[in-house]
Amino acid sequence: MASNTDNMSSSTICGPWSWFCKGDQDNEDMLLPIILLAVSVTILGTCLFQWGFKKQRETADKLPPGPRGLPIVGYLPFLGPNLHQMFMELALTYGPIYKLSIGRKLCVIISSPALVKEVVRDQDITFANRNPTIAAKTFSYGGKDIAFQPYGPEWRMLRKIFVREMQSNANLDAFYSLRRNKVKESVNETYRKIGKPVNIGKLAFSTVINMISGMFWGGTLEVDTEIDIGSEFRAAASELIEILGKPNVSDFFPVLARFDIQGIERKMKKATQRIEKIYDFVMDEWIEKGGERVESEAKNDQRKDFMHFLLGFKEQDSGRSISREQIKALLMVTFPLPPLYYYESCKPKWTVTII
Template identity: 40%
Template sequence: MASSSDLAITMLRSTTSSWLFEAANKKSETIVLFSLAVFAITWYSWMVKKSSKGKFPLPPGPRGLPLLGYLPFLTNDLHHCFGKLSQTYGPIMKLRLGSKLCIVVSSPALAKEVMREQDPTFANRDVPVAALAMNYNGKDIGWAPNGPHLRLLRRVCSRELMSNKSLDSVYHLRRHEVRQMVRDVHSSINASIDLSELTFLTVLNVLTSTVWGGTLDGEGRRTIAAEFREWTQSAMALCAKPNVSDLFPVLARFDIQKVVREMNKLAEWMDKVFDTIIGQRREMDSVEKEKKGNKEESKDFLKLLLELTDEGDRKTPFTVTDLKALLLDMMVAGTDTTSTMVAWAMGELLRHPHEMKKVQEELEQVVGINNVVEEPDLPKLRYLDAVLKETHRLHPALPLLVSRSPSETCVVGGFTVPKGCQVMVNAWAIQRDPKVWSNPLEFKPERFLTEEYSKCEIRGTDYRYVPFGSGRRICVGLPLAERMLPFVVASLVHSFEWRWPEGTNYEFAEKFGIVTKQAVPLVAIPSPRLSNPELYA
């Protein structure tokens, strides 16, 4: 039998062995847990690295303030501001404007990516809330989302309204209004004329005459034109106004600045005008049907559109609301942009007498000093065409074009462009880029007569030159603008000599907006140039 001392020793050994075993087990557990933690961290880091492989960062851009982003640092002339920033951050950059992410593209290569190579992705618009209120909740061509409805509107516009056949059929209406402009100028010989106002009213009269033809008599059309001018200025001012609802969409329903409320009032007035004109046109058409003969009748745009609304076999019907939205597009966009470009062109020619003289000499050769300008003469006026192209290059009516919004996240220029952000193409910066254009700040129409720039057309096929955009969202009214702009400018330059009022120190500055106009109205004095006074009758 073991002694008590032996038993004590045995128990001590047993206890020590057990403690050492437990200690060893705990050490092993710690090692195992540590190893597992290291493995987990390593695996997670590897997975993150693997998942991010092939991902592209957001474009570079300036830092902003919390909540406001870069808003406090923007200047009134956004195209100038973005152009300067692009010199620091590159041809694609991001800015946080309130809660909205804005991507600005400023190079021909990246503009091509957006407007051609990834055109379907960028075919949607970033629509201001004011535009939705004005244009029947975005049902017009300018703001409608990409889809069947937009394709219907563009098809109607391009096939029915902007085809050569349709435009030729209403040439007599355009000619009448341009001749009236010449008579009005001739009645103010040797007096100062506000060319900005003159050209706006002329283009507006041309459009109203073209759109609803004889629906209104002369007095009625003049009354509507005067009211519409005021309406357009108010509507465009609201659309261009910085709006909290656009910068912080979560606040849109509160309409803090009352922009939507004011725009709804304007939209209601215009809708009533359209209803009145459409009603009168339908009455005229019913009378004409009773007197209809075998001869083919001349159709203005309103008549064509009303016939489309009466067709019942379309899968995608063309409604009266679509008709109104289309008319509104033509009246607002067509009037403001075309009249603005006439004013810029006349201003540049007044500033450059040598180029003015060359245009007049070309007109004498093609038209003749004893004749008035007609639309068929326009394709022969190559130097005038170069002058207008150079004017579009230096003074694009929409310097940032119309904002786009990608329908899915994509990559442009090696950078991620998130779905739903606002994308702007800075046409103004692209068309003044010294890497692309020689002496870019000089007014040199001759550049467009050289082989280097001969492919630059306003239809946006050369991405060094995109005054009207490109791709499926290019300005649908371009065919009409291509006729109206040179017709008006050629008639003014051929019919009159122009000079600045004595002592005038004209500032050729811009006033930024949706359409960038001259900051100071263009005023000049005409004198007769044609040899036969009867040509002004």
């Protein structure tokens, strides 16, 4: 009876691990491979960890110095409103080139004229590609313009069309009378406000945008239509640039991009659609009037608005054809944003009173 009781007790204690409690030859044969597997996994995990740590150190050794920041968020909590002053202070500490982790983004800051020359001129092809924000990628139709499109044949084609033809000296000189008339209109508008304060920053901004819109489609639209379209264009572009200037947490933490927590992508799509309707209207007007007739009128006037150039390349089969989205992306990024961005970010408040 005692022997049976001992056997039952031993069986109860071992339970499902009874094979481990038994010392027969078969169980010992099973135990050996398990031990070897555990040792192999441990050794492999240790080697992988050491290899990853070594690669991380090698990558860190190739990067310039910089502040460490905090885990996950990096240096983001320490960024202040005056970024130029903060960058200058960091340059005094770490030198003319240093790294800065902002969220999950690793940035390299350069503050030396010699290094800037090296990046933007001597090694321009190496640094040609851009990493657009979510908002920028949205209004440029996924980066189909010359600002955010990756360096390659399409980018070179767009740049050639833009620089050599649209922005040629002959075509820009032909727009001299248009630019002069827009300046005269602004001066006349100022004189009509004698005795009232005039916001010089807003006046300069409005003058530049009027000149740009005239160069966009000045030969395509009637005068009254151009005025209405220009007014809508300025309002829509102002909304777009306001959204573009807002910081987006999804840009610093790409894993959150799918959730669009701040609604930046959704708002940008709506603002882009407003400008897109204007571009579509102007393109349809150009096509409806007949491209050849408009081209003939442009030759008599000795100048072509930018719509003439871009739509003239749309239907070509010579390898220089560009899509409708590329046209809108090129116009979207190249022209309204620089003056709008300056105005919205600086908000000049200088005012004078005409006596």
